[in-house]
Amino acid sequence: MPSTIDRRAAWRLSPEVSLRDEPFGALAYHHGTRRLVVVKSAALARLLERLGEYPSMEEALAEVPEAARERVVRALEDLAESGIVSGT
Amino acid sequence: MALESGLRDRLEGGLGAPICLTWELTYGCNLACAHCLSSSGRRDPRELTTSEARALIDEIAAMRVFYINIGGGEPMIRGDFFELVEYAIERRIGVKFSTNGTRLDARAAERLAALDYLDVQISLDGADEATNDRLRGPGSYAAARRAMENLATAGFGPFKVSVVVTRDNVGQLDAFAELAQGYGAELRLTRLRPSGRGADVWETLHPTREQSRELYRWLCEHPGTLTGDSFFHLSALGDPLEGLNLCGAGRVVCLVDPVGDVYACPFVIHERFRAGNVREGGLARAWRESPVFTDLRGAGSAGACVSCGSYDACRGGCLAAKFFTGLELDDPDPECVHGAGEVALALPRRRVRPTSEVDHSRRLPAVGR
Numbered sequence: 001m002p003s004t005i006d007r008r009a010a011w012r013l014s015p016e017v018s019l020r021d022e023p024f025g026a027l028a029y030h031h032g033t034r035r036l037v038v039v040k041s042a043a044l045a046r047l048l049e050r051l052g053e054y055p056s057m058e059e060a061l062a063e064v065p066e067a068a069r070e071r072v073v074r075a076l077e078d079l080a081e082s083g084i085v086s087g088t
Numbered sequence: 089m090a091l092e093s094g095l096r097d098r099l100e101g102g103l104g105a106p107i108c109l110t111w112e113l114t115y116g117c118n119l120a121c122a123h124c125l126s127s128s129g130r131r132d133p134r135e136l137t138t139s140e141a142r143a144l145i146d147e148i149a150a151m152r153v154f155y156i157n158i159g160g161g162e163p164m165i166r167g168d169f170f171e172l173v174e175y176a177i178e179r180r181i182g183v184k185f186s187t188n189g190t191r192l193d194a195r196a197a198e199r200l201a202a203l204d205y206l207d208v209q210i211s212l213d214g215a216d217e218a219t220n221d222r223l224r225g226p227g228s229y230a231a232a233r234r235a236m237e238n239l240a241t242a243g244f245g246p247f248k249v250s251v252v253v254t255r256d257n258v259g260q261l262d263a264f265a266e267l268a269q270g271y272g273a274e275l276r277l278t279r280l281r282p283s284g285r286g287a288d289v290w291e292t293l294h295p296t297r298e299q300s301r302e303l304y305r306w307l308c309e310h311p312g313t314l315t316g317d318s319f320f321h322l323s324a325l326g327d328p329l330e331g332l333n334l335c336g337a338g339r340v341v342c343l344v345d346p347v348g349d350v351y352a353c354p355f356v357i358h359e360r361f362r363a364g365n366v367r368e369g370g371l372a373r374a375w376r377e378s379p380v381f382t383d384l385r386g387a388g389s390a391g392a393c394v395s396c397g398s399y400d401a402c403r404g405g406c407l408a409a410k411f412f413t414g415l416e417l418d419d420p421d422p423e424c425v426h427g428a429g430e431v432a433l434a435l436p437r438r439r440v441r442p443t444s445e446v447d448h449s450r451r452l453p454a455v456g457r
Binding site: 018020021022023024027029031032034036038 | 098101103104105107152154155180182205207
């Protein structure tokens with residue numbers, strides 16, 4: 001299946017999203033769609049917060065340990081699907 | 089609230105802050121609905137002042153609560169209603185509020201339409217005037233429909249028509265859906281609970297078991313119907329309904345009442361489930377440290393339900409429904425789809441139906457005042 005994430009583009013946490021740390025990672029709430037999503041690790045939550053600082057998704061992913069990268073990409077695809085992250 | 093699967097297990101242990109918090113602004117109400125959850129009517133002289141209410145919003149924002157449900161009583165009778173709603177939205181807290189619509193005139197509708205991140209729920213408990221007014225009082229149907237017209241005219245967008253499902257109106261679900269659709273509105277169905285004055289009518293008005301099965305089928309056929317996760321006890325009938333499918337009391341939700349008392353959920357205004365007061369110690373401390381909430385976050389005992397194959401689906405049902413019908417918290421839900429609740433209710437043991445000391449009912453109904 002083709003990825004919904006264009007790795008050459010810049011991405012960010014949607015400005016309509018609130019992120020709150022929880023013991024299992026974080027919860028993300030989209031104020032526009034009223035959708036609540038689980039962020040499954042604290043590391044992913046930190047990446048989401050800083051996502052907008054990277055010129056491209058590729059560069060953001062370069063900071064993720066290689067062993068975890070595919071898992072993170074899949075999570076980001078889900079988050080893009082629900083509008084939690086969006087291309088800029 | 090849409091929710092991805094697999095979240096339930098993480099939520100049963102509780103969260104750093106509620107996902108959503110119900111805040112009842114006042115016990116005052118110009119209606120006197122027979123099933124009022126909070127036994128509202130008269131204002132309480134101890135209700136939070138405007139500055140205390142603003143301070144509470146600051147605390148809610150600091151806790152990063154995503155959205156609040158504002159209710160009452162009738163919240164729009166407070167003179168600072170708009171000020172508080174606008175302040176919460178400014179602080180990046182989503183607001184949903186429930187109203188009987190009596191104060192929602194054309195000007196109020198325009199003011200509401202100008203706000204982002206605001207949901208409005210108009211209560212209507214009958215698709216026709218006779219059914220609605222029997223429960224909510226004379227004139228209440230016309231007032232609610234007028235409020236809906238005003239929101240539609242103001243271009244508010246998809247507001248919610250909020251219905252408590254009863255034995256009388258469960259046959260009108262299609263009519264409610266059509267009514268909502270006529271305004272471009274969404275339909276929200278919630279469960280009749282034996283809380284507040286609801287205790288007086290629950291016995292005769294909660295849906296029969298056959299009606300509950302009908303309701304479940306209807307919900308399955310109409311995905312996207314909002315339910316506030318009300319009917320998770322019906323998930324025992326088959327595929328789980330949309331939502332968390334767990335009792336969120338003290339885990340993902342809580343209630344702040346008009347005088348600042350913090351309860352586990354909007355349906356348990358009773359000393360036993362009171363976790364503190366926002367004036368003494370604050371909301372965050374009540375949420376994080378109160379023994380009442382800590383207990384509710386425990387694994388919980390399946391009690392009599394332990395050997396039931398549906399326990400995973402319904403988790404034993406609604407805390408408030410059990411408590412106010414005099415059942416133990418590990419008993420089956422009184423409306424258990426397998427009839428176990430009816431059996432428990434009929435057991436010849438001493439059953440005390442707890443009543444709340446918090447009652448602001450007026451002695452005489454004052455509809456339309």
